Amino acid sequence: MKSFIIKKNMSENELTKVLYDFNNTKQDYPNEKTIHQIFEEQVLKTPTAIAAIFGGSSITYKELNHKANQIAVELRKRGISRNTIVGIMLDRSLEMIIGIYAILKAGGAYLPISPENPDKRIEFIVRDSGIDIILTQRKFINRINYNISIINLEDENLYSKKIENMVNINKSQDLIYMIYTSGSTGNPKGVLVKHKSVVNRLNWMQRAYPIESNYTILQKTPFVFDVSVWELFWWSFVGAKVCFMKPGFEKFPQAIISEIEQHKITTMHFVPSMLNAFLNYIENSPDVDKLASLKRIFTSGEALMPSHVNKFRKIVADRHKIALTNLYGPTEATVDVSHYDIPLEENCISVPIGKPIDNTFFYVINNDELQPVGEKGELYISGDCLAQGYFNRSDLTEERFIENPFIKGEKMYKTGDLVRWLPDGNIEYLGRLDYQIKIRGLRIELGEIEAAINNCKEVDDCVVQAVDLTETIPSLIAYIVPKSGFSIDVLKGHLREELPDYMVPNKFVLLDQMPLTSNGKADRKALNNL
Amino acid sequence: MTDNNIKSIVSEYIESSTNITGLAYDMDIFEEGLVNSLFAIELMTYLEKEFSIKITMDDLDMSHFKSVDSIAAFVVNKK
Structure with a gap:
C-alpha cells in the first residue's frame, strides 16, 4: 500500500478542514435498494401517470413496467441472472427505457452500445464484454453479425403475455451498467457501476434539486455517456416523466x-x-420565451466558462427564472461527484466544480502529500460513488482504485484531474495531468487514437495533439512519420472504421522524423510550434 | 441575391469558421470532418440571421446543410 503523508507544514486546523469539514457529506439513503425496485415501487403509487414520452407516443408507469416484465421473462429464460452483462444497441425511443428496465429486472446489467459507432468498434465491445444477448431495434439487426442472440424490442410477439413483476434477485451491490470509456493504451475499457452508487447519486440529486410529479426531464444525451443515467432514471423516484428527444x-x-x-x-x-x-441561437429571438417551462439546466462534461454564465444571465435568466448548476465527475465515480450552483445575480468571474455530493469524499494530493486549501494537487475521490472497477482489467483497476489511507477499508479513485480547494470548500478545476482530453464533453485518450494510427503498417510513428482553435472547429492533429506507400486517404478510411467520428483527427501533418525531448519521448511542445 | 452570390457568402462563412481555404462547393462538410456537430447549431444561427429566414422543424434535415451547394439551394427555396 502506498503511504501518503500529511503536508509537513499543515496545521491541525487546516487538516480538519480538508479531511472532515469539507467532506462532511454523510447522508442516509435507501442503500439496500436497486434502481428497478425504486421504479416498481413508484409504479404502485402512480400506475396511470405518464412515465415516458417519445414524439407523439407516451407510456404510463404501469404499461412501461408490464412491457419491461415481458422482456425480462424472456431474458431470464435465456439465462440472464445477477451481474450478467446484456448489450443494448438502439436509438432514443420508448424501447430504450423498456429494454433497460427489462435487463435490470432480469437481474443483469446493461451495456449501452451506440449504433453510430463503426462496426469494428461495436465488434470490439461485443467481444471484449463477452455478452451473449443484445437487445436492439429492427433496423439494426443486420449490423449484428456475431454469434450472439438478438432480441428485437419492436417485435409485437414479445408483448403478448400478461406478466407480473419478477422476483427480485439483486442486491444493491450488484451491477447496474457497464459503460465503455476511451482507453489510453489503444482500446476502450468498460467501467462497472453498482446499483447502490446510482441510488446514492439520484437520491442526492432529488434532495439537492427536488423535482415533483409534474416535472419532465429531457433525455438527449447519448446513452453511451453516463450523463444519460440521471436523465434515464431520476423521474422514476417521484412519479415524474422523461421525454426522449427524436434521434439526430x-x-x-x-x-x-x-x-x-x-x-x-x-x-x-x-x-x-x-x-x-444554443444561447447564440436564441439571442435576440422571441424563441427565448418558449423556454418558460424550464426550471433548471445542469451542465457538465467540460469546463463551464464565466463567459457562458454571463451570456446565460443576459439572454435567459433576465427573462425567466431558470437556475444553472455546474456538475463534475468521471464515469469511474458514477456520473457526477460535485456540484456548484451558479449565482445569477452578479457578474460571474469563475466557475468552480463545487463541493462533494452525499457520501463522497475528496482528497487533493501532490507528491504523496495531502494538500491544504489553496495548494494544487491531483483529485482523489472516495465514497459510495466509486465504480467496482474496469471489466477484466484488474491491473488498471489496481492502479486507479487504490487504498484510502484516511478511511480504513475504503478505496479511492485517482482522477488525473488537477484541482485545488478554495477557502469556502469548493473545488477549482485546473486541468488534466495526462493526455486525456475532452471535445464537446466527450472523453478522449489521445493514446487510443495514436494506437489506431500506429496499427496502420505504413506508419512509422505518430503523435496526436489537441489544439484549441474555437469550439466548433475540430481540433485533433495527427503528426505522422510515414513509411513508403503511405496514403492519408487510406489512413482516414482505416480510422473511420475503427474510431467514433469525434476521435478521427481532421488534420494530418507528415514529418521526416519525430522531434524528441532529451529523454527520448516525443516532444509535444515542439510539435505545437510547428 | 443570385444563387452564386449566396454560394460565395456561405462558402466564405464556412471557410472562416473552419480555418480552411478553397472549399469545394459540393464537398460534404460534415462527412469530411471539416466541422463537428456543434457547427450545425452555429450554422442555423448564421443562416437565419444572414439571410433573414426562419428555419422551421420541417426543414431540419441534414441533407439541406451538408455542402455549400445544398445550403444555397435551401436558402433560395426559403427566401
Missing part, C-alpha cells in the same frame, strides 16, 4: 426549443460548448 434532432436548436415548449420540459442538460452555441 439534438443537433438543431429549433428542435430543442420545440421539444421544450411542446412537452413543458423542466429539467435538462447541456455540455457547456453546446449551451454556448
Whole structure:
C-alpha cells in the first residue's frame, strides 16, 4: 500500500478542514435498494401517470413496467441472472427505457452500445464484454453479425403475455451498467457501476434539486455517456416523466426549443460548448420565451466558462427564472461527484466544480502529500460513488482504485484531474495531468487514437495533439512519420472504421522524423510550434 | 441575391469558421470532418440571421446543410 503523508507544514486546523469539514457529506439513503425496485415501487403509487414520452407516443408507469416484465421473462429464460452483462444497441425511443428496465429486472446489467459507432468498434465491445444477448431495434439487426442472440424490442410477439413483476434477485451491490470509456493504451475499457452508487447519486440529486410529479426531464444525451443515467432514471423516484428527444434532432436548436415548449420540459442538460452555441441561437429571438417551462439546466462534461454564465444571465435568466448548476465527475465515480450552483445575480468571474455530493469524499494530493486549501494537487475521490472497477482489467483497476489511507477499508479513485480547494470548500478545476482530453464533453485518450494510427503498417510513428482553435472547429492533429506507400486517404478510411467520428483527427501533418525531448519521448511542445 | 452570390457568402462563412481555404462547393462538410456537430447549431444561427429566414422543424434535415451547394439551394427555396 502506498503511504501518503500529511503536508509537513499543515496545521491541525487546516487538516480538519480538508479531511472532515469539507467532506462532511454523510447522508442516509435507501442503500439496500436497486434502481428497478425504486421504479416498481413508484409504479404502485402512480400506475396511470405518464412515465415516458417519445414524439407523439407516451407510456404510463404501469404499461412501461408490464412491457419491461415481458422482456425480462424472456431474458431470464435465456439465462440472464445477477451481474450478467446484456448489450443494448438502439436509438432514443420508448424501447430504450423498456429494454433497460427489462435487463435490470432480469437481474443483469446493461451495456449501452451506440449504433453510430463503426462496426469494428461495436465488434470490439461485443467481444471484449463477452455478452451473449443484445437487445436492439429492427433496423439494426443486420449490423449484428456475431454469434450472439438478438432480441428485437419492436417485435409485437414479445408483448403478448400478461406478466407480473419478477422476483427480485439483486442486491444493491450488484451491477447496474457497464459503460465503455476511451482507453489510453489503444482500446476502450468498460467501467462497472453498482446499483447502490446510482441510488446514492439520484437520491442526492432529488434532495439537492427536488423535482415533483409534474416535472419532465429531457433525455438527449447519448446513452453511451453516463450523463444519460440521471436523465434515464431520476423521474422514476417521484412519479415524474422523461421525454426522449427524436434521434439526430439534438443537433438543431429549433428542435430543442420545440421539444421544450411542446412537452413543458423542466429539467435538462447541456455540455457547456453546446449551451454556448444554443444561447447564440436564441439571442435576440422571441424563441427565448418558449423556454418558460424550464426550471433548471445542469451542465457538465467540460469546463463551464464565466463567459457562458454571463451570456446565460443576459439572454435567459433576465427573462425567466431558470437556475444553472455546474456538475463534475468521471464515469469511474458514477456520473457526477460535485456540484456548484451558479449565482445569477452578479457578474460571474469563475466557475468552480463545487463541493462533494452525499457520501463522497475528496482528497487533493501532490507528491504523496495531502494538500491544504489553496495548494494544487491531483483529485482523489472516495465514497459510495466509486465504480467496482474496469471489466477484466484488474491491473488498471489496481492502479486507479487504490487504498484510502484516511478511511480504513475504503478505496479511492485517482482522477488525473488537477484541482485545488478554495477557502469556502469548493473545488477549482485546473486541468488534466495526462493526455486525456475532452471535445464537446466527450472523453478522449489521445493514446487510443495514436494506437489506431500506429496499427496502420505504413506508419512509422505518430503523435496526436489537441489544439484549441474555437469550439466548433475540430481540433485533433495527427503528426505522422510515414513509411513508403503511405496514403492519408487510406489512413482516414482505416480510422473511420475503427474510431467514433469525434476521435478521427481532421488534420494530418507528415514529418521526416519525430522531434524528441532529451529523454527520448516525443516532444509535444515542439510539435505545437510547428 | 443570385444563387452564386449566396454560394460565395456561405462558402466564405464556412471557410472562416473552419480555418480552411478553397472549399469545394459540393464537398460534404460534415462527412469530411471539416466541422463537428456543434457547427450545425452555429450554422442555423448564421443562416437565419444572414439571410433573414426562419428555419422551421420541417426543414431540419441534414441533407439541406451538408455542402455549400445544398445550403444555397435551401436558402433560395426559403427566401
